[in-house]
Amino acid sequence: MNRTTAGLSAAAVLCLCGAVLFYNEETTYERQNADPYMVAAQAERLAPLAAAVPRDAVLGYITDAPGGPADTAMFTAAEYTLAPRMIERSANHEWVLGNFTRPGDFFAYAKDGLMLQHDFGNGVVLYRRAGKP
């Protein structure tokens, strides 16, 4: 075996090792990190609310989540799930999504003309501004 063949064989064997190591790394990682932001679960969680709000709505957004990555993940996952509806971080809309992390007094958020329209459970609450049809 000359230097060229040896080098080419070494490269091929190294690549094989790399692919096998990657396979081990990836399968282990995926076992431990299935849907870390629970995006898939939002489809079921937000489905009743989606059925109650028109497709062209721009929803307001209220949450009890403190700011940070978890809050951004909750907001963005809700926006992804409810598209083509849009969501804006404001209560100044006809329809407002309450996206809560824990049970609480959801009526406390119903102020300044905002009424609690429906509590769908699982931290999903729909508010609607009074005076709107």
Next chain:
Amino acid sequence: MTELFWVVWAIVLGVTLSFSLGGFAALRPRWGGILVASGAGAAGGIGLSALFYFIGVLRGSATLAIAMEMTAIFGGAFLAWKRRWPRTAEVSESRGLKLTFAAAVALLLVIVTLAFAAAWQSNPQGNWDAWAIWNMRARYLAAGDGFAARAWSPVLGAASHPEYPLLLSSFIASCWAFSHSVSELAPIATGYAFFLALIAMVTGGVAALRGPIMGLAAGLVLLASPALLREAPAQYADVPLACYMAGAVLLAMLDRPVFAGILAGFAAWTKDEGLLFLAIFLVVSAVIKRRAAILALAGALPVALVAVAFKLSLPKLATSFTGVSGGGLASRAADFSRAGIILAAFGREIAAMSTSWYHPVLPLIALGVACGLERERLRAAVYSGSVALLLLLGYFGAFLVTGYDLKWQLDTALGRLLVQVWPLIVITAVAAMRAPKLAAAPAPKAQKKISGRR
């Protein structure tokens, strides 16, 4: 499952056009030409399909996209039928070694696909940017009834980057809209198609440039590049962009400047970094390839104009890169401590392209030691190397002036930027090497000596 039909449809569209119009029949080895035509066709077909859908949506009729695709596919099929690929002499290289390398490529493809399957199963919606940016905007584009403009509405949160180009989102939207089903199959299949197209183009293209063994070796290196493999099932736009960039550079090296330009144009419509790539690609082509640059520009122009027009038509968003980075730009650029932080991050991320003890630069070193460099081939390597180097410098400059938190941006973006450039680095390295049959060919005198000993 019908989403898959539309992914395959787009691939067939592009492959038909590339086989009929690309002039890849002249490439040797024949399988190299077929791989380049298939890879460039798949990536080009997806890009074309996305463009047609975007235009159709803007015109208020998604079916217009299907009409345009039908016209292109039947026109391409007719031309492909008229121009059958001729059978000519093949490149002669060690058949045993070639078959061994081809088998290794097939084996690695199976291994990495099984690894991807684990990712598709546990995170079918992809990683963060997939559902927060690309697939989210695809949902608006697919919704019909005038909802498309929401894909670039300022109301869309800053995390969803309404200012980003729309090739990937448009294509996924077209699959969803035509199949009347919004499932994860379309983005998963699209991501895998781009990965396969990248592997096909690099393997076939390098085989045509430097011989079958080096082509297969380049494919092997990419199939064993952990950082690239981690991004492939993430459903981000980085692998599609890497595919367009590598394809454009390879096709330019293979003297197919119009097709190279088309892929470079699609790069500009895939991600913001693609606009930087397009500019660099055209400048480097003008300096090194001269007249071919005009043809490349002609190929790139239609899609590049869509990308630029899209950018210019948007209101300037305070949360976009340019919006955030405008104020204090000069002071940040002159801050040497930032340059140090960025260089250290480059070092860290290059090291992190590994898994366990394995780093993808190892097989490249083995190939380099085995084959050595070839002076006559350095010009080709200088071309792809210049594009890669200028891209890295561009990324360095972007980090230098960014108004976002530097540490956050380096942590979240630099690894993926390196993935975009990595195939160009592999192409450059392999293009500079001596083809193994030349290295292996012993001098007549030495041959005599050896036989004498026996």
